[in-house]
Amino acid sequence: KFEQIQGLLSKYATHLLQKNQTFEAIELYQKAGKFTESAKLLASLASTALKNKVNCLRAKQFYVLAALDIQKYKKRKFNSEAITGKDSRQTAAMTLKNLMEADRDIGSDASLENPWHGAIGLHLYLLAQRQLYTGQHSNAMHTALQLEKYEDVLDPKDVYSLIALAAYSNRFFGQCSRAFIRLESLETLTEEEREKYKDLALSIFTKHPPRDPPTRDTKCPICASNCKPWDQECPHCNASIPVCVVSGRAIFSHNFFTCQRCNFHIYEQLVRRFVNCPLCHANLQDGLRKHSVAGRSSAVGSMITNFKK
Numbered sequence: 540k541f542e543q544i545q546g547l548l549s550k551y552a553t554h555l556l557q558k559n560q561t562f563e564a565i566e567l568y569q570k571a572g573k574f575t576e577s578a579k580l581l582a583s584l585a586s587t588a589l590k591n592k593v594n595c596l597r598a599k600q601f602y603v604l605a606a607l608d609i610q611k612y613k614k615r616k617f618n619s620e621a622i623t624g625k626d627s628r629q630t631a632a633m634t635l636k637n638l639m640e641a642d643r644d645i646g647s648d649a650s651l652e653n654p655w656h657g658a659i660g661l662h663l664y665l666l667a668q669r670q671l672y673t674g675q676h677s678n679a680m681h682t683a684l685q686l687e688k689y690e691d692v693l694d695p696k697d698v699y700s701l702i703a704l705a706a707y708s709n710r711f712f713g714q715c716s717r718a719f720i721r722l723e724s725l726e727t728l729t730e731e732e733r734e735k736y737k738d739l740a741l742s743i744f745t746k747h748p749p750r751d752p753p754t755r756d757t758k759c760p761i762c763a764s765n766c767k768p769w770d771q772e773c774p775h776c777n778a779s780i781p782v783c784v785v786s787g788r789a790i791f792s793h794n795f796f797t798c799q800r801c802n803f804h805i806y807e808q809l810v811r812r813f814v815n816c817p818l819c820h821a822n823l824q825d826g827l828r829k830h831s832v833a834g835r836s837s838a839v840g841s842m843i844t845n846f847k848k
Contacts, residue, residue: 548573574612578651581605585657589692599661603819606654606801655801659784660689662818666787667701676709682787684714684769695725707743716740716749757791766791784818785809798823 548571555564561580568577585601588594663685670679683705686698703718719740723733756765764775769789772779781790781804788806796810797803800821805813816823 552576569608572615574608574615575651578605578608578612578654581608582651582654582657589661595661595665599658599665602654602658602661603801605651606658607819609651609654610800655803656689657692658801658818659782659803660686660692662784663689663782663787664693664697664701666784667705670787671701671705671708676705678786678788679705680709680711680714681769681789685771685782685787685789688771696722696727699725710747711751712744712747712749713751716744719743757789760791760793783809784816785813796823 548567552564552567555561555567561584565577565580568574568580581601582605585598585605588598588601663682667679667682667686670676670682680702683698683702686693686701690698699718699721703715703722706712706714706718719736722728722736723740728736754768757768758764759766759773759776759778759780761778762773762776764773766773766780766789768791770780771782771789781795782788783790783795783806784798784803785805786809790804790806794807795804796807798805798816798819798821801816801819803816803818805817810823813823815821
């Protein structure tokens with residue numbers, strides 16, 4: 540009987556898709572608890588919106604919704620209550636079975652394997668442009684440099700054009716030159732476009748040597764080695780350096796808040812400006828209250844320990 544219901548569901552979803560009623564098909568899958576299927580459709584809508592370059596914000600929203608559906612799928616699949624009361628052997632067998640099923644349902648689709656990847660890439664892309672056009676040139680450059688990790692989501696031509704523009708505006712001509720080198724090496728460019736980039740680079744770097752102004756190095760939070768303030772990973776221990784979804788800057792301290800829904804980070808001094816997470820729009824206030832209580836408990840515990848000493 541269950542197989543018959545699944546068959547009818549698939550037929551009706553196919554019928555809706557053939558009639559270009561994609562949103563109705565997504566809603567059908569969500570109501571039926573088929574979150575991987577709804578996430579695939581949402582990721583496909585995001586990819587189409589990006590190719591058309593019509594509305595990057597809409598594409599980001601589709602990626603966020605796809606990521607949330609995958610989280611619902613994982614929560615249901617790995618619900619600890621389902622294995623409560625079973626012995627360790629049964630628990631291990633059920634966990635392994637669930638992992639294999641999740642790999643079958645998700646592993647074959649790159650957009651579902653790391654569903655937040657597209658969302659954060661587009662979020663930073665839009666943030667860098669907003670910072671650039673509001674005169675926040677330093678922040679815009681730091682944010683734009685983070686986009687190098689998202690060439691699989693964004694058009695590399697758009698990525699390095701934005702880096703070049705932000706770095707030029709911030710007078711970091713070394714970073715600007717590096718972006719132009721990447722632009723000129725893109726295989727997707729026509730010869731006419733390549734020549735235009737070469738001419739533009741020549742006009743810039745005959746006036747401005749391709750050098751960056753001095754910057755203060757920061758310390759890797761893992762190995763304490765020197766890093767550039769825009770590094771995405773430590774050049775010494777290869778530790779991944781998180782990014783703040785508000786400022787677009789790399790986070791080198793432990794003073795950050797983590798959104799409980801999307802698990803991305805915000806500098807503590809910035810988080811209180813927001814009611815909702817800038818990436819996934821989850822309410823931040825509950826998390827902030829818990830964070831504050833935990834912080835106070837830790838501080839009180841430290842004071843008691845010091846008093847006893």
